[in-house]
Amino acid sequence: MAHQFKNDLAGFKADLEGIAIEENPALVKQKSRDFFWYSPVLKRQLDHVTADLIVTPKDEAEVVRIMKAAFAHDVPITARGGGTGNYGQAMPLSGGAVLNLAELNKVKSITPGSVVAETGAIVAQIDKETRAHSQQELRMHPSTANTASIGGFVAGGSGGVGSIRWGGLRNLGNVIRLRVVTAEAEPRTLDLTGWDLHKAVHAYGTNGVITEVEMPLTAAYDWVDVLVGFDDWMTAVRYADELAHADGLLLKEIAPIAAPVPHDYFLRHQKFIRREQSVVVLMVAPQSMDAFLAFTQRAKGEVLIRYDQASPADLKGLPPAFELCWNHTTLRALRVDPSITYLQTLYSPPDHIEKIETMTRIFGDEVPGHLEFNRFDGRIAASGLSLVRFTTEARLEEIIRIHEDHGCPIFNPHRYTLEEGGMKQTDEIQLAFKKEVDPKGLLNPGKMIAWEDPNYDYRSQKTYLFPGLQQAS
Amino acid sequence: MAHQFKNDLAGFKADLEGIAIEENPALVKQKSRDFFWYSPVLKRQLDHVTADLIVTPKDEAEVVRIMKAAFAHDVPITARGGGTGNYGQAMPLSGGAVLNLAELNKVKSITPGSVVAETGAIVAQIDKETRAHSQQELRMHPSTANTASIGGFVAGGSGGVGSIRWGGLRNLGNVIRLRVVTAEAEPRTLDLTGWDLHKAVHAYGTNGVITEVEMPLTAAYDWVDVLVGFDDWMTAVRYADELAHADGLLLKEIAPIAAPVPHDYFLRHQKFIRREQSVVVLMVAPQSMDAFLAFTQRAKGEVLIRYDQASPADLKGLPPAFELCWNHTTLRALRVDPSITYLQTLYSPPDHIEKIETMTRIFGDEVPGHLEFNRFDGRIAASGLSLVRFTTEARLEEIIRIHEDHGCPIFNPHRYTLEEGGMKQTDEIQLAFKKEVDPKGLLNPGKMIAWEDPNYDYRSQKTYLFPGLQQAS
Numbered sequence: 001m002a003h004q005f006k007n008d009l010a011g012f013k014a015d016l017e018g019i020a021i022e023e024n025p026a027l028v029k030q031k032s033r034d035f036f037w038y039s040p041v042l043k044r045q046l047d048h049v050t051a052d053l054i055v056t057p058k059d060e061a062e063v064v065r066i067m068k069a070a071f072a073h074d075v076p077i078t079a080r081g082g083g084t085g086n087y088g089q090a091m092p093l094s095g096g097a098v099l100n101l102a103e104l105n106k107v108k109s110i111t112p113g114s115v116v117a118e119t120g121a122i123v124a125q126i127d128k129e130t131r132a133h134s135q136q137e138l139r140m141h142p143s144t145a146n147t148a149s150i151g152g153f154v155a156g157g158s159g160g161v162g163s164i165r166w167g168g169l170r171n172l173g174n175v176i177r178l179r180v181v182t183a184e185a186e187p188r189t190l191d192l193t194g195w196d197l198h199k200a201v202h203a204y205g206t207n208g209v210i211t212e213v214e215m216p217l218t219a220a221y222d223w224v225d226v227l228v229g230f231d232d233w234m235t236a237v238r239y240a241d242e243l244a245h246a247d248g249l250l251l252k253e254i255a256p257i258a259a260p261v262p263h264d265y266f267l268r269h270q271k272f273i274r275r276e277q278s279v280v281v282l283m284v285a286p287q288s289m290d291a292f293l294a295f296t297q298r299a300k301g302e303v304l305i306r307y308d309q310a311s312p313a314d315l316k317g318l319p320p321a322f323e324l325c326w327n328h329t330t331l332r333a334l335r336v337d338p339s340i341t342y343l344q345t346l347y348s349p350p351d352h353i354e355k356i357e358t359m360t361r362i363f364g365d366e367v368p369g370h371l372e373f374n375r376f377d378g379r380i381a382a383s384g385l386s387l388v389r390f391t392t393e394a395r396l397e398e399i400i401r402i403h404e405d406h407g408c409p410i411f412n413p414h415r416y417t418l419e420e421g422g423m424k425q426t427d428e429i430q431l432a433f434k435k436e437v438d439p440k441g442l443l444n445p446g447k448m449i450a451w452e453d454p455n456y457d458y459r460s461q462k463t464y465l466f467p468g469l470q471q472a473s
Numbered sequence: 474m475a476h477q478f479k480n481d482l483a484g485f486k487a488d489l490e491g492i493a494i495e496e497n498p499a500l501v502k503q504k505s506r507d508f509f510w511y512s513p514v515l516k517r518q519l520d521h522v523t524a525d526l527i528v529t530p531k532d533e534a535e536v537v538r539i540m541k542a543a544f545a546h547d548v549p550i551t552a553r554g555g556g557t558g559n560y561g562q563a564m565p566l567s568g569g570a571v572l573n574l575a576e577l578n579k580v581k582s583i584t585p586g587s588v589v590a591e592t593g594a595i596v597a598q599i600d601k602e603t604r605a606h607s608q609q610e611l612r613m614h615p616s617t618a619n620t621a622s623i624g625g626f627v628a629g630g631s632g633g634v635g636s637i638r639w640g641g642l643r644n645l646g647n648v649i650r651l652r653v654v655t656a657e658a659e660p661r662t663l664d665l666t667g668w669d670l671h672k673a674v675h676a677y678g679t680n681g682v683i684t685e686v687e688m689p690l691t692a693a694y695d696w697v698d699v700l701v702g703f704d705d706w707m708t709a710v711r712y713a714d715e716l717a718h719a720d721g722l723l724l725k726e727i728a729p730i731a732a733p734v735p736h737d738y739f740l741r742h743q744k745f746i747r748r749e750q751s752v753v754v755l756m757v758a759p760q761s762m763d764a765f766l767a768f769t770q771r772a773k774g775e776v777l778i779r780y781d782q783a784s785p786a787d788l789k790g791l792p793p794a795f796e797l798c799w800n801h802t803t804l805r806a807l808r809v810d811p812s813i814t815y816l817q818t819l820y821s822p823p824d825h826i827e828k829i830e831t832m833t834r835i836f837g838d839e840v841p842g843h844l845e846f847n848r849f850d851g852r853i854a855a856s857g858l859s860l861v862r863f864t865t866e867a868r869l870e871e872i873i874r875i876h877e878d879h880g881c882p883i884f885n886p887h888r889y890t891l892e893e894g895g896m897k898q899t900d901e902i903q904l905a906f907k908k909e910v911d912p913k914g915l916l917n918p919g920k921m922i923a924w925e926d927p928n929y930d931y932r933s934q935k936t937y938l939f940p941g942l943q944q945a946s
Contacts, residue, residue, distance in 0.1 A: 111760075112608060112692075112694060112695070112759075112760075113692075113694055113723075113758055113759055113760035114760045134608065135585060135607065135608075136692075166720055166721060167720030167721055168720075171719065171720050171721035172719055172721050172722060172764040172767065172768055173719065173721030173722040173723070173760075173761045173764035173765070174720075174721035176760060176763060176764070177763075193763045193764075193767070194763055194764060194766070194767030195767050195771070216721075216723070216760045216761070217760070218692060219585075219586075219609070219691060219692035221585060221586055222585070244851060245850050245851025245852070246644065246645055246646065246850075246851065247639055247640030247641075247644050247646075247647075247848040247849075247850070247851060248639060248640055248644035248645050248646030248647035248689075249645060249646040250586075250646070250689070285586055286585075286586055287584075287585075287586035287587045287646075287649060287689045287690070288646045288689070290649060290650075290666045290667055291645040291646035291649070291666075291667060292646070293667070294645065294666070294667030294668050295645055298668070350823070375720040376720075377718050377719075377720070378717060378718025378719065378720060378853050379718070379852065380851050
């Protein structure tokens with residue numbers, strides 16, 4: 001169904017009087033990018049990508065006007081929140097307009113257990129308001145909480161800090177409601193709940209423009225950031241796994257990271273870490289600290305720093321522990337060694353520890369371990385965000401293949417499509433919904449293979465190349 | 474180490490001036506009992522048990538005085554909270570004094586994530602105060618929350634409503650601190666934390682008199698009580714299991730109960746339930762209701778009643794859903810059919826569903842299914858509280874043996890000792906601690922086999938009979 005868009009920008013702009021539009025090429029290019037450059041593959045493929053203009057609505061009514069104009073004038077629309085994605089989720093492969101939702105940023109209501117916020121509200125700001133209101137916070141947040149928008153997290157993320165307790169965004173109940181504006185001649189606003197949420201969660205904005213989210217809240221605590229060191233990587237992994245299985249300990253984050261990554265790349269924490277130490281990064285509820293310390297002592301873990309008892313001098317300049325985790329681990333490594341990239345692996349139970357051990361044995365320091373423990377359909381699993389000391393794209397593909405051959409599926413962060421980064425098959429629910437709400441395929445073109453090329457063969461081992469992108473490059 | 478106690482009551486009383494003592498035999502007998510009569514075996518063995526007197530301290534200082542007097546005059550002391558145990562936990566097998574802790578009932582402090590309470594505080598009263606203070610509640614409570622004391626729950630219970638989220642009381646972190654008074658010449662007060670808690674949690678008061686507890690709190694919600702019906706028992710079981718694995722749904726209780734138990738024995742709910750329906754009793758957080766209903770609809774469960782939308786007429790006289798669960802299921806059955814008793818089974822993952830199916834196939838309506846889903850070392854498991862249509866003690870033993878032969882361990886509720894109701898082996902930690910804090914063995918004599926008969930053979934298949942009890946009977 002991929003087709004050329006008329007992209008009648010003059011007509012589009014004429015319909016948008018009173019709505020903020022930015023056309024300065026440098027600013028447009030800046031707002032057309034995310035953290036795609038973590039991947040050398042995406043960096044090569046997407047570096048030139050830019051929209052024709054940025055349009056910034058102030059409210060949902062303006063979003064509706066923009067979508068009506070986009071349909072009338074055949075202008076591709078790529079929705080953007082904080083731009084903290086890693087796979088070009090918000091990059092406009094066919095040009096057109098980037099829909100900057102940053103000004104839809106209000107927290108609208110807070111009740112016991114839930115918050116309603118506009119799509120562009122910054123995640124950390126929501127937590128700040130819900131905490132002040134009633135000592136509540138979001139169940140999970142990305143490591144980019146301070147810059148990511150809630151709508152972008154839901155549309156482009158999968159989980160994060162807190163997933164050790166609550167699983168992922170895809171799990172029923174972790175998003176309560178999404179309000180989306182359709183890409184039709186007369187745009188509709190739809191409220192999605194229950195199973196219908198799967199139509200728009202993690203769809204990269206291809207299935208309606210999210211304008212409002214309702215998210216569950218949980219109790220907020222003064223989480224204690226702790227780093228625990230082990231001289232052996234697999235001992236650190238087993239400690240993390242057992243800790244994750246300790247039902248009475250309330251933790252928000254459990255991330256083992258293999259030596260020498262913590263010492264070499266966590267520069268602000270370097271003085272606390274010996275180079276041969278693998279580190280488990282943790283966030284512990286205050287009421288669980290006694291029990292956590294008893295557990296850690298028995299496991300012979302060395303508490304390298306606990307933020308609640310560190311001196312002001314030691315704390316000075318230290319980022320919060322969650323900014324050592326998830327894709328911030330990759331970011332910190334990249335800042336020191338620009339050749340580093342990463343993978344996303346699922347080590348599913350019950351033999352997740354054995355799989356991790358096998359990958360460690362095969363790759364050693366070429367693929368230093370970084371795990372995020374989380375719940376996966378009621379079971380403790382480990383998501384790998386291993387670093388990769390990148391040499392060639394061919395070797396990267398080989399590393400991926402070896403993982404998959406050993407039963408460790410890769411959610412490939414070197415691909416910009418939903419399918420290649422995900423389940424490698426058509427999502428029939430998302431495809432059917434797209435046919436209904438975006439008949440012209442205006443929303444974030446090129447990201448849903450099932451829409452662009454229904455006959456695509458996912459077993460081909462080849463990267464999907466969006467025709468619009470090929471043409472542009 | 475079992476020995477005769479001098480039990481010098483005159484000397485004991487003389488030391489307790491100003492402390493309330495009750496000697497009326499009818500009242501003493503009443504306070505010497507619990508719900509042991511759920512078991513026909515315990516009913517036969519324990520029905521005659523009574524203390525010589527009841528002593529009721531007002532505060533910890535009086536507890537210390539009582540323990541000093543007990544040591545001096547060799548008087549057995551059996552601590553008692555609300556008397557809601559089911560295995561004679563608080564029944565004084567050697568006579569002496571029942572230590573009634575009901576007046577140590579104050580909530581002392583509440584912080585985000587924890588509460589400090591005196592041992593005799595009623596569980597529901599703690600929840601009421603923590604909820605009013607800061608919308609918090611205990612992580613778990615027994616179905617007897619309205620009468621059970623917190624100290625009794627910790628000393629004699631294992632888990633309850635909330636264990637689906639938090640596991641059991643034995644899990645590190647689910648009790649923060651216990652303060653105990655020792656049974657020595659000069660009684661000490663000890664604060665136990667971390668691994669040391671295992672010395673006194675679920676020790677039936679054999680290892681020090683608990684005077685104060687510090688417990689973790691979690692967010693309190695207006696839990697929605699829901700009953701979901703299925704025409705097939707195993708369909709109900711699988712629904713419950715999948716629901717328990719749904720990480721994004723916040724539930725506090727998941728209890729499938731086989732037909733015809735719900736219809737026949739839940740008399741106040743009878744009009745909502747067809748006789749052939751197995752029922753899953755649930756408590757759902759309001760913010761999870763949408764997702765829960767979507768899940769239930771897909772599973773083809775019939776919502777029989779949800780309390781949040783029931784009419785005042787329907788709600789009139791209905792007990793809360795949790796009073797259909799745990800041992801309240803047994804209680805409701807017993808009220809209708811006094812011949813009913815029950816079992817406690819662990820169906821451990823990963824093949825817990827298959828084990829349940831096998832037991833259902835073997836026993837049918839002789840052992841109607843009742844499961845409490847909970848977390849067990851990080852995994853979803855099912856605790857069986859099956860009802861038993863009792864015929865003879867021999868058949869009951871046979872039913873237990875068949876369960877164990879099929880890999881379904883029984884925590885025998887027809888035994889009054891810690892070991893026979895538990896792991897069927899010596900708890901070295903508890904035994905070592907008892908030697909330290911209760912050198913005369915005054916605390917709840919007869920409940921810890923390891924103390925009474927170190928050479929006892931747990932493989933003997935025979936019931937342990939406490940000499941003190943034999944002598945009395």
